[in-house]
Amino acid sequence: MLDVEDAVSGPSRKRRASNVKRKRSSLDDVAVSVADQDRKPTSTSPRKKAKPVPQSLEVPHPAPANWEETYNTIRQMRAKITAPVDTMGCERAQDEEKDAKSQRFSTLVSLMLSSQTKDEVTDAAVKKLRAALGGSITIDAVIGAAEDLVSDAINKVGFWRRKTTYIKKAAQMLKDEFNGDVPKTVDELCSLPGVGPKMAFLALQVAWKLNSGIGVDVHVHRITNRLGWHKPPTKNPEETSRLNLQSWLPKELHPEINHMLVGFGQTVCLPIGPRCDLCELPGKNLCPSARKVVNVKMRKVLAMKSDLDSATPQVTIAVEEDTVAPSPIACKEDPDEPQGRAR
Template identity: 30%
Template structure:
C-alpha cells in the first residue's frame, strides 16, 4: 500500500503533476464543431463510451444542424437515429425537449450559465460543466464522471459517494487552474491503468502515493472504492 502525502491538498497537487507528465496531451475525446453538437454529444455519452458516441454523431450531426431541427424531429425518428446508443429513447426525449427550450427561451443558442443549463432535461452538473468548459470557456466546477469518482476515492482525495459532494471536495483540493484538466487526466489514467475491475497497480505512476495500492495488481477493497 502506498503512502499518500500529508494533506489531501498536497496529495491532489502531486497527482496532477504526475498525471500531467504521463498524459501531456490529455483533452476531451468527444467530437463536435459547435456548442449544440457538444451538448448533444455529452447527453449521449451518459453510460455510453465516447467512441460509440463519436461513431453515431457523424451522421446525426449531418442530419440535424440546429436546435430547431432536433425540436421539430418526430420522437420515433430521432430515437431510431440513436438506436445504437444506450437508453436511446430517453436520450432522444431529453434532446428534443432541451432543444425546444433552447429555441423558445434562448433564441436557438446553447445557454452559458450553470443555472440555465441544468434546467434543460437530462442535463445535470456534469454535463453542464463540460458544456461550460469546452463550449463557453467558463470553468466553475470539476466534471465528476465515473473515472473521477473511482480515482478520487482510491487515491484518498475523498470518501464521498455522490458526484455533487465529490465535486465540492475536489474543488477545495485541486487548484482552480487545474479543474478542467483534472478530469481529463483522471479519464486517461482510468482508461489506461486504474481501471474499475483490474487496475494495473504495478505499472502506475501513482502507486507509491496511492493508499489503495497493494503491489499485487489489486486494489484494497477496504479503501471503500465504489465498484
C-alpha cells in the same frame, strides 16, 4: 305587508341571482386565465424545476498531502497515452460544425448522449445523428426531425429512448427560452431535460470556455477516492466529490482535471482490474489503494511509448502471460460501472 308571491319566490330569486354572479365570476376568471396564457412564452417544453446547483462547502475540505506531486505524476503519464476521450470525447463533437451555435449545441448533445455510454459509442451516435440531420446538428434540425429519425441515429447509446425525448425537448426550450443558443450558466443548463450539473460544467468549459466548476464523472469520482483525496470517502460524484475538489484544487486546474483523469481511468486506473503495474504512483508511495496485478494467464498489456522524436504519443496493445502474485491490498470495485467515459 309581505306579498304572498314575494314570500314564496323571494329565496328562490336570491339563489338564482347568486348563481348568475358565480357564473359571471367564473367566466371572468377564465378570461383572465386566457389573457395570462397569451402573455406567457409559447414554449412547448416547460422548464424543469431544479434547485440552484451548490457551488461551495460551508467548511472547505483540506488539501490532501502530496497532492501536487500526485497530480503532476498523473499528468506526465497521461502525456504518454492516447485515450478514447482524446479522440472521441465531447470536445470532438464540434469539430465538424462550422457555425458557432451549432458547435455549442453539438457539444451539449454529445454530453447528453454520453451518460452511461462509452466514448466510442457516443462518438458514433453523434456522427450518425449529424448525417441523419443533413450534415449539421442544429437546434432547428432537431426540432424539425421526427423522433424516429433521432432514435434510429442514437439507438446504440444507453437509455436512447429517454435521450431522444430529452434532446427534442431541450432543442425546443433552447429556441423558445434561450434565443436558440446554449445558455451560459449552470442553473440554466440544468433547467434543460436530461442535463445534470456535471454535464453543465463540462458544457460551459467546452462550448463557452467558461471555468465555472469541475465536471465530476465516475472516473474522477473513482480515482480521487482511490487516491485518498476525500476524507471520509465520498459516495456522490456530483456534490461531495465535486465540492470537495473545488474547495482546495486551484481554480486554474478545474478545466483540465476531468479530461486528464478520464483518460487515466480509461487506460490505467480501470474500474475493474486497475493496471497498477503500469502506474508510477505506487513506486512513489502516492496511492494508498495500489495493488499488484492479480494472476491471470492471458491479459492485455498497455505499453506506453515515450519517444522524444515522435510528435504523437503512441499506445501499443499486446498480450502476455502474467504470473505476478496478488497483493493483500485490494480496491473496491463497482461491477456495474462502465469502463468507458460515463459522464
